[in-house]
Amino acid sequence: MLKDHVYDIFFPAKCPLCQRVLSQDETDLCHTCRKDTDEFPKPKYKISFVADYRAMWYYNGKVRHSILLYKFYNRRSYGAVYGRLLAMKLQSKPLCDYDILTWVPVSRRRRWFRGYDQVELIARSAGQELGTPAAPILKKIRHTKPQSRLPDFSRRKANVMGAFAVSDPKQVAGKRILLIDDIITTGATVSECARILLTAGAKEVHCAAIAALNKDKHR
Numbered sequence: 001m002l003k004d005h006v007y008d009i010f011f012p013a014k015c016p017l018c019q020r021v022l023s024q025d026e027t028d029l030c031h032t033c034r035k036d037t038d039e040f041p042k043p044k045y046k047i048s049f050v051a052d053y054r055a056m057w058y059y060n061g062k063v064r065h066s067i068l069l070y071k072f073y074n075r076r077s078y079g080a081v082y083g084r085l086l087a088m089k090l091q092s093k094p095l096c097d098y099d100i101l102t103w104v105p106v107s108r109r110r111r112w113f114r115g116y117d118q119v120e121l122i123a124r125s126a127g128q129e130l131g132t133p134a135a136p137i138l139k140k141i142r143h144t145k146p147q148s149r150l151p152d153f154s155r156r157k158a159n160v161m162g163a164f165a166v167s168d169p170k171q172v173a174g175k176r177i178l179l180i181d182d183i184i185t186t187g188a189t190v191s192e193c194a195r196i197l198l199t200a201g202a203k204e205v206h207c208a209a210i211a212a213l214n215k216d217k218h219r
């Protein structure tokens with residue numbers, strides 16, 4: 001459509017990892033970033049209450065920069081790209097069979113300030129690609145400090161304890177859940193969400209994130 005064409009001229013798609021304008025034969029990522037960005041391997045350590053998890057990339061360098069732009073500098077369009085790429089990773093290396101795809105929500109306050117829930121956008125895009133629409137299962141019932149400002153696992157765990165609730169426990173009873181988050185560092189947030197989901201009757205909880213840290217010392 002002409003409208004799309006005009007839009008592309010003024011707002012050309014950029015690679016979310018290096019911010020370079022994509023050429024016509026590049027989709028979502030530029031060739032260089034697709035080749036050079038290390039995939040996150042199968043994790044070595046467990047996260048309490050989480051059956052298994054995967055991340056797409058290591059949380060460092062240009063991946064970290066990209067996610068910071070996405071979360072704090074309004075690069076909203078990155079969410080759809082992250083979601084599509086995460087879905088492709090999950091299709092090529094299936095994590096689990098699941099009944100429900102959902103995400104770690106932000107508080108209403110943070111959503112209001114940012115204008116969007118950054119993980120919801122990723123989950124909705126991934127869900128569309130996987131053919132399983134993302135369902136709003138969890139809600140954040142109190143505002144918490146950003147986990148990144150807290151130095152260790154214990155404090156991060158305390159920060160999120162009791163911060164989430166399941167909207168409708170009947171929806172999750174006996175179900176296998178795929179929980180999407182943006183970054184897994186210590187795993188405290190996804191662990192708390194998984195605990196709440198299991199308490200509500202979920203059968204098992206698997207997690208998938210855009211990026212993760214692979215550091216035992218944080219745990």
Ligand SMILES: [Zn+2]
Pocket residue numbers: 015016017018019020029030031032033034
């Ligand atoms: Zn790039």
